[in-house]
Amino acid sequence: MLLIECPWCGQREETEFRYGGQAHVDYPSAPAETGDTEWAEFLFYRDNPAGPFAERWMHAAGCRRWFNAVRDTRTNEFLGVYRIGEGQPA
Amino acid sequence: MAHTLPEHPAKLWRNPEPKRSYDVVIIGGGGHGLATAYYLASEHGIRNIAVLEKGWLAGGNMARNTTIIRSNYLWDESAAIYEHALKLWERWPDELDYDFLFSQRGVLNLAHSLQDVRDSVRRVSANKLNGVDAEWVDPDEVAKICPILNTSHDTRYPVLGATWQPRAGIAKHDHVAWALARRCDQLGVDLVQNCEVTGFLKDGDRVVGVQTERGPIRAGRVGMAAAGYSSVLAEAAGFRLPVQSHPLQALVSELLEPVHPTVVMSNHVHVYVSQAHKGELVLGAGIDAYNSYTQRGSVHTIEHQMAAAIELFPIFASAHVLRTWGGIVDVCPDASPIIGPSPLEGLFVNCGWGTGGFKATPGVGSVFAHTIAMGKAHPLAEPYGLERFTTGALIDEHGAAGVAH
Ligand SMILES: Cc1cc2nc3c(=O)[nH]c(=O)nc-3n(C[C@H](O)[C@H](O)[C@H](O)COP(=O)(O)OP(=O)(O)OC[C@H]3O[C@@H](n4cnc5c(N)ncnc54)[C@H](O)[C@@H]3O)c2cc1C
Ligand SMILES: [Zn+2]
Numbered sequence: 001m002l003l004i005e006c007p008w009c010g011q012r013e014e015t016e017f018r019y020g021g022q023a024h025v026d027y028p029s030a031p032a033e034t035g036d037t038e039w040a041e042f043l044f045y046r047d048n049p050a051g052p053f054a055e056r057w058m059h060a061a062g063c064r065r066w067f068n069a070v071r072d073t074r075t076n077e078f079l080g081v082y083r084i085g086e087g088q089p090a
Numbered sequence: 091m092a093h094t095l096p097e098h099p100a101k102l103w104r105n106p107e108p109k110r111s112y113d114v115v116i117i118g119g120g121g122h123g124l125a126t127a128y129y130l131a132s133e134h135g136i137r138n139i140a141v142l143e144k145g146w147l148a149g150g151n152m153a154r155n156t157t158i159i160r161s162n163y164l165w166d167e168s169a170a171i172y173e174h175a176l177k178l179w180e181r182w183p184d185e186l187d188y189d190f191l192f193s194q195r196g197v198l199n200l201a202h203s204l205q206d207v208r209d210s211v212r213r214v215s216a217n218k219l220n221g222v223d224a225e226w227v228d229p230d231e232v233a234k235i236c237p238i239l240n241t242s243h244d245t246r247y248p249v250l251g252a253t254w255q256p257r258a259g260i261a262k263h264d265h266v267a268w269a270l271a272r273r274c275d276q277l278g279v280d281l282v283q284n285c286e287v288t289g290f291l292k293d294g295d296r297v298v299g300v301q302t303e304r305g306p307i308r309a310g311r312v313g314m315a316a317a318g319y320s321s322v323l324a325e326a327a328g329f330r331l332p333v334q335s336h337p338l339q340a341l342v343s344e345l346l347e348p349v350h351p352t353v354v355m356s357n358h359v360h361v362y363v364s365q366a367h368k369g370e371l372v373l374g375a376g377i378d379a380y381n382s383y384t385q386r387g388s389v390h391t392i393e394h395q396m397a398a399a400i401e402l403f404p405i406f407a408s409a410h411v412l413r414t415w416g417g418i419v420d421v422c423p424d425a426s427p428i429i430g431p432s433p434l435e436g437l438f439v440n441c442g443w444g445t446g447g448f449k450a451t452p453g454v455g456s457v458f459a460h461t462i463a464m465g466k467a468h469p470l471a472e473p474y475g476l477e478r479f480t481t482g483a484l485i486d487e488h489g490a491a492g493v494a495h
Contacts (some may be wrong), residue, residue, distance in 0.1 A: 001390055014388055015390050018379070019379035019380045025443075031279075036481070040479045040480040041478075043423075044332040044479045045331075045479070046334060047330075048331070048333060048334050048335055049325070050322050050335075050383045057428070073384070075383065075384065076382055076384055
């Protein structure tokens with residue numbers, strides 16, 4: 001079980017959270033001009049690194065707010081959490 | 091009293107040093123890599139082949155899966171490839187001359203809601219049209235097939251019926267790997283363990299070999315069969331794959347008397363259970379939600395599947411968990427695999443089998459070998475190319491993949 005730090009509520013057990021996959025994936029800025037290849041990227045392609053990964057979590061059984069985290073997918077160690085709108089920690 | 095140790099069994103394969111060049115290099119010595127090498131050598135006359143494995147042979151998902159074999163998928167493309175695989179399974183014990191305990195004990199996919207019933211009946215009809223053995227069975231028939239299953243109406247999610255595929259079953263996965271490894275070795279294939287591929291040798295946009303922890307190895311063609319690590323390899327080659335790597339866990343109980351005659355899967359209460367030949371109950375369910383390369387998941391996922399199993403099989407309440415483990419599965423957005431050419435010439439991809447690729451092992455071997463040998467997709471693999479994510483021609487098997495496997 002992962003222990004996850006919600007930036008508002010502090011450390012809570014993984015069962016309180018919902019996972020949201022890769023963070024910082026922007027909706028195409030000009031949808032009408034976006035081609036099939038770019039739509040495919042937006043809809044179906046996500047990074048899948050073995051290493052630090054910026055991802056989204058939602059504190060479903062707590063404050064119900066989304067936030068971002070950087071976690072090393074080789075160890076599951078959380079390297080940092082940050083609120084939506086805040087930049088990714090270095 | 092002096093005991094003599096039993097004879098060490100004859101080695102099933104050599105442990106060769108990698109050569110500097112091969113006609114074909116396969117990355118990944120799991121079931122898919124081995125089966126591909128087997129068909130390249132036996133059906134396409136290519137003998138100068140290496141299978142490069144970063145760990146020990148078949149120590150990835152091939153060692154970790156729960157061995158369910160079936161072909162009752164919804165769409166034509168899926169029925170075609172999974173049924174092709176099932177027919178090959180039926181031949182393999184003789185063909186490979188190895189009794190790997192392939193047991194066609196059937197699979198029940200339970201329905202617990204009206205929507206489940208509709209989807210299941212539809213899937214049975216689709217299966218029949220595709221020549222896949224399938225039946226819709228009502229709760230009384232379910233109880234006859236599997237008497238230990240709780241089919242009473244007095245439960246939270248009563249069993250409203252099930253799909254039944256009699257030719258489905260299980261096999262002993264490690265023996266399957268050994269059968270393939272022995273045959274590959276006999277055909278002259280080099281099975282090279284402890285040889286991680288770390289990059290690709292390129293000539294422009296053409297892949298002409300691989301970089302490994304044991305030096306560069308040139309290759310006429312390269313096939314990727316690296317399951318959970320496919321994205322990492324694709325990144326090294328310079329392209330992206332639409333897959334995400336997740337932990338998938340399973341567990342076994344202690345050895346019990348034979349009580350469970352078939353395989354039971356339930357998408358709705360989310361668990362599946364069979365009983366291995368030795369006697370342990372084998373349970374699995376869904377992936378852990380987050381991406382991970384750790385080969386382990388969270389314990390609440392295990393608790394959840396045990397709770398579901400006891401709901402369906404009250405008799406299992408007094409069984410114990412002997413062992414839990416995890417693998418890394420590469421999941422595609424449409425729960426169907428990717429097989430075909432890559433964006434780079436000379437490099438071919440087989441990945442995205444996620445939670446359900448063991449059953450496909452012979453089918454993958456046959457179509458991926460063809461794809462590599464001919465330089466273009468086997469007809470059964472054509473719908474599974476990377477283009478489908480751009481054209482939108484997805485093969486959505488979330489229903490049949492369900493609790494997966
Ligand atoms: C718990 C669990 C239960 C499952 N249950 C079922 C089931 O009941 N039925 C079913 O059909 N499927 C099931 N599956 C899925 C199935 O196991 C996989 O889809 C299938 O095994 C994938 O093909 P493979 O055997 O070639 O994979 P693997 O055995 O994982 O082979 C890939 C190999 O590539 C190697 N590799 C990776 N990167 C490199 C590199 N850079 N260089 C060299 N080698 C590399 C790995 O070490 C590994 O040995 C299950 C999976 C898990 C984890
Ligand atoms: Zn919170």
